[in-house]
Amino acid sequence: MQPFTTLQAVAVPLAVANIDTDQILPARFLKKPRSAGYGNFLFHDERRRSEAYPLDVPAYAGAGILVTDRNFGCGSSREGAVYALVDGGIRCVIAPSFGDIFASNAAKNGLLTVTLPEDVVAFLRARLAAAPGATVTVDLPAQTVTDPDGAAIPFEIDPFKKRCLVEGLDDVALTLEHAAAIAAFEARVAAEEPWRVPGGA
Template sequence: MDPFVTLTAPAVPLDIANIDTDQLLPARFLKKPRSAGYGNFLLHDERKPGFPLNDPAYAGARVLVTDRNFGCGSSREGAVYTLVDGGFRCVVAPSFGDIFAANAAKNGLLTITLPEETVAELRRQLQETPGAAVTVDLPAQTLTGPDGQPRPFAIDPFKKECLIEGLDDVALTLRYQDAIDAFDRADEEARPWLMPGT
């Protein structure tokens, strides 16, 4: 996955609480391969007239600033795929579904938890100035809104390291390739009767 260090990009406000994973990616699209472009299905059934993601002013947004309990519901990883494939690298909310947040980190999507009033103020600023950018500095753990004020956020150190270095589960495992190979060689010598073809 692509490393996440700093990002300055337009942000889109979404004043909806409790957006669940079925809203993010409706179940009927799960039968499609990801190569079909999961970004095309992002919040598919919510996109009524006036919906912020339909507004050209927010075109190219890479940060979503939303309301509490984002990503609740089922554990479908496709909900994260649809955001990533839709161009998003960061979601800001007062709270997240636990499984969604874990899946997000493993796919290069940063979730930032800030107090409800702080997030509401960010959404207000973004509504007043559609297309305004925010800056996320992951090493410094700050998010700077359109008003220029940096807001600190907390993040698990391991999750932070993985995002900055662009490490998914496979890449993490490959860090130990030499140790894995050494174990395999030693095991083959110690128990040759278990090896295939013997």
Template sequence: MEPFVTLTAAAVPLDIANIDTDQLLPARFLKKPRSAGYGNFLFHDERKPGFPLDDPAYAGAAVLVSDRNFGCGSSREGAVYALVDGGFRCVVAPSFGDIFAANAAKNGLLTITLPEEAVAALRRQLQEAPGASVTVDLPAQTLTGPDGRALSFAIDPFKKECLVEGLDDVALTLRHQDAIDAFDRTDAEARPWVVPGA
């Protein structure tokens, strides 16, 4: 997983509340292999004329600024894959679906929760200056908008550590490789009948 430390990137405003995981990635695309690149299917059924992600002014945006209850609905990790494969590193909203936020952190996607008024003001700035950048400093826990105002955000310390160090569940487990190997050796000696081929 790519570490997330600081990011300065274009941000796209999405003035829609209650975006669910089926809107992010329609269920029919879940049968496709991840290697196909889920970014091709991000917001597939929402892309009507005027949809912000199709506006050339926001091309290459890595931050999505949306409305409340982002990522609600089913526990679909593919929704996070679609955002990550679509080039997004961070989503800012007043609130998130709990399972979505947990899946996001495990896949290197930072979710930032800010007060509704602050997020609405940030969306307005981005609508008034399409293509404007924001800066996210995860160690400092700040997001600086196009107006230069730095907003502080809270994050679970463990989630922050994993994102900054680029640790997914496998990498976290491998931190304990020596202890795992020692257990395997001791267990094989104590219970040789459970070891295949022993």
């Protein structure tokens, strides 16, 4: 997993509440392998309903941050929604609140979710809408979001989630941190209880 430390990127304002995982990645695209490029399907149906969907506005090209409204990522526990955002270049989503399962999936795949007060997020969206293409800086070690005017806004994050993101640790990497202990356990079992080991005595 790619570590997340500091990100300075174009931020896209998306003033829509209750965006669910089916809007982020419609279910029919889950049949495709991720190698097909889930970023190609990000907000697929929503973008086709609007000729000026924010992600398609030229000024926001290459955006890495999404600033949206409350309850982002609600709905089904669809990890593909996180894949679509990450594959589409989004490394951070800022909102007043998130679907719990979505936020958990995000942290395990290198996508930072930043929760800020609703009025602060609304002000940030308005600022970005007034200056399309403006950048925002997210400093995870310092736990700050710096708006286009240079104002630093602090945010809270679970320490374990922060460590995993900063160090780029997914579930496999976390397990491998205990590789020595696992190997020692397997060696002990093979020596003391060989009948428990496949192919053993």
